[in-house]
Amino acid sequence: MKLDACELAASFDLEKLTPEFYANPYPTYRALREHAPVKRLPNGSWFLTRYDDLVSAYKNTRVFSSDKKKEFSPKYGDSLLYEHHTTSLVFNDPPAHTRVRRLITGALSPRAIAGMEPDLIALVDRLLNAIAAKDEVDLIDDFAAAIPIEVIGNLLDVPQDEREPLRGWSLAILGALEPVVSPDVFARGNQAVEDFLLYLETLVTRRRARPGNPERDVLTRLIQGEDNGERLTEKELLHNCIFLLNAGHETTTNLIGNGLVALSDHPAEKQRLIENPTLIKTAVEEILRFESSNQLGNRMTVEPFELGGVAVPAGTPVTLCIGAANRDPAQFADPERLDVGRTPNRHLAFGTGAHQCAGMALARLEGAIAISRFLTRFPKYQLSGAPVRGGRVRFRGFLSVPCRVGEDGRA
8 A cells, every 4th residue: 555645754764664665765755855854753763854954963063963872882782883883983073083084084185086087097997898898797796886995995005905805894884884783784794893803903014014105095194194193093093994995885886886777767868968978077966966875874962952843852863864855855956857967966965064075076086987988888788687776775776787788888
């Protein structure tokens, strides 16, 4: 039985999601925006879906805390997952957040990112050459997932022959961030943190002995710290290396995969982009808005606050629904339509305010190069089977996308 919008909003529970929601959450998000934009969930937390409300929460760091110690303690207990997620950049408030962010962003300067472009183009072209030699390809395994792993591996200067486990570790750790975590998912996530830490201890020891160029090697920069003597503790160093991989891996994979599938589903917009390749920058922004790689953010209120006429008490977990805000008609004209030339496009895929994604310029570059060069090489690509969704609410992407490109792009 199909629920109407009012019933859909009233029955929404983030801890009891349906297969229909995972396939397409946007009707539910629309219903929530219209009928319960500040929604109290059965577990006592609040769920926000309006664009303006998310911006208010992102920018008011005094009221809306990113520190997850209180929220994650009952979820993870005394585990390595708890240690990791409460130490990493994204789940901390200033001054800890400011100190770590400054060290990371110093190595992700516009100049440093511009210097990555030739290697990124070469990587994408190698992957496209390999794809051209196959009859059937998987857009995720053969292309989208391979790009950010190599980019982050280069940033940390991980030797090529040691990169194979990185993707599995990242998927396992991020999988444990879902609203409901099964014992198996928890165990895999915890084991991944343990294995990753053991590897990083070895890598850091080697890098201390033979430092790289801090202008290009993020790990060397984090080890050496700032000129004023500011350093990360050993625990902060290791966990923020894990964070760098996680933050740059699945979300960028999703950006590329979501983009190629969305363009396939909207052939007129795909053709428009092929005929007007200068639209690639606005197209990437539109893909980020239309199918946000990261759909949810979280905050904790540290004092009472009123939002949209609803009083939210202190000590309340709040979920910020990026996927809903990015389709809010109060901000975006005709928001359910993919428009590769949309401007302005002030989406929230990277958040906003103090916690805006530190690597967003790099993600945009990866997305633009990957999608534009794929379209140039294989303009007639077609999906050859049903794409398989990742089965997550927080990170929206695909596990598998079977595709046929034809020889040298001729379907």
